[in-house]
Amino acid sequence: MRRGIVSVAVVAVTVLWIMLPHAVASAEQRIELIPDERAGWSPSSLFTFARPDYHSERTLRIETTPPGAKLDLFYVRAGFQKRYEKAESTPVTVVLPTRAAAGKRDRVEIRAVADGYRLESVSVPVRSSQNAVMIDLRPLDNTLAAVSHIYFADRASLTFLTKAPAQVRLQKGAEGFTIVLGQTAEDARAAAVLAGVHNPYIAKIESNQLGEDLLVQVKLAPGLDANALGSRSRESRDDARGLNRYTIDFNPSGAASVDRARNALGQLGAGDVTGCAARFDEALRNRLDPTELSRALAPRGEFTDPYVRTALRRLGEVSGGTIHMEDGTSYRASVPLELSAAASQAASAKGFLALLRAWVRTLEAPEQREAALRSLVAPELDPAKFTSALGAADAAERSCRGA
Secondary structure (H helix, E strand, O other): OHHHHHHHHHHHEEEEEEEHHHHHHHHHHHOOOOOOOOOOOHHHHHHHOOOHOOOOOOEEEEEEEEOEEEEEEEEEEEEEEEEEOOOOOOOOEEEEOOOOOOOOOEEEEEEEEOOOOOOEEEEEEOOOOOOOEEEEEOOOOEEEEEEEEEEEEOEEEEEEEEOOOOOEEEEOOOOEEEEEEEEEEHHHHHHHHOOOOOOOOOEEEEEEEEEEEEEEEEEEOOOOOOHHOOOHHHHEEEEOOEEEEEHHHHHHOOOHHHHHHHHHHOOHHHHHHHOHHHHHHHHHHHHHHHHHHHHHHHHOOOOOHHHHHHHHHHHHOOOOOOOEEEEEEEEOOOOOHHHHHHHOOOEOOOOHHHHHHHHHHEEEEEEHHHHHHHHHOOOOOOHHEEEEEHHHHHHHHHHHHHH
């Protein structure tokens, strides 16, 4: 009985092995690209009878790397398009007229495109002996490497950081606007930041790679109009990372709520940066990338720069007049030169993250507090990752309080 079972199993495996190539082949696309009429007669047609391959089926197998590229297939005869089909490289087999039925100048034009890659074109004469085409797609030269989202004190900005100067087209609509970054691929980390952007002005952002172009669709909050939002764009350079910055600023009121921000900062005291708040400060710093934190808090031409400097001065005031750094050095907040020195390394100031957290809590609405704090300390970080880091820091503070 056991021998019979084994025999059946062997037969089944053998059948599957024989059928596998046929199954794989049948999964490939097969596209017919044959014009309705034959090519006109030419003297070269007299000699086709002596070439059997000229009368056999003519196919062309097309593959791309990476696979799955979108293909435009054109049958061109004497400069005129006779047939057009669309396909997807999985790969695909294209059925052509026999060489005897094709003209001397008949050719197949193949145009391949995949998201994030440059468009490539290949031409194959129908009468040639070439039966296969491999198209190597090249990644786009430009990449959206990072996105920085900032919201604080009634102002906001959205910055696109690209490896090469961006080719930007801005299209405004009734419910928002679309930013087209020409010949630009999207990095996965930048996509994650865009998907998590929200503030009182931006309700949602969607990004889509369409061939060589990256489309970023910004939907504004209800009741806002793109033309009346007070937005403006500017370009700058991040020389340290070799990146180009394209920034859109949002300032509906025409000016930030400076007085409201200063009043909120004036309400903070020593209890906001010492004790268990210091545990929060240390835990959050340990969970953020030191380089990214330093870059976020260093002066970089953003509207938040004066706010960070003012907050650093307040840190010194509530800490006995001195800003203490992690390496043991200290700076007097009342001395402009020393305050500037502290501002150049604000990420190392003890209690500074706790003070910014307290400031945000006093200034912003509950639903905007996390986004505002991330804007100040990690504007390029995936919102989900910042939420995790913030949750761990809050847990450390609660543990300190015994809660």
